[in-house]
Amino acid sequence: MKSDHNPVLEAALKIKLLLVDDEPEFLETLEKHLRRRKINTSVAEGCKVALDILEEQAIDVIVMDVSMPEIDGLQCLKKVKEKWPLIEVVILTGHASVKSGIEGMQGGAFDYCIKPIETQELVEKIELAGQKALINKQKADAES
Secondary structure, eight states, X not given: OOOOOOXXXXXHHTOEEEEEESOHHHHHHHHHHHHHTTOEEEEEESHHHHHHHHHHSOOSEEEEESOOSSSOHHHHHHHHHHHOTTSEEEXXXXXXXXXXXXXXXXXXXXXXXXXXXXXXXXXXXXHHHHHHHHHHHHHHHHHO
């Protein structure tokens, strides 16, 4: 007897997401939209706070702005990928600059989006990144 058990779908619903941006209003608004869709969301104002959170919590997916003071999103992506290579990162760029999105992809980002972005489009990218993060973990577990 076959069951409807789909571990990838279930994992997508259990994604632990971290939003990283230097605009508190944007973070608050996006966090509310994502929580309404049952996505477990944490927020960080900037890369330094994000790195502290990553030391404390298991995170599957990060949605990160490129343009931030002190440590920009591309530098932060590099730090994340060096220390937590299984985390998938979606880069947000508000500059209508495809260049920084492509640089992010070359630096290991899962995908990029141009702000402003529709919540549904972002949720779809988060779910795909979450599925990839699950596959990354399963491969790592199988290899260990």
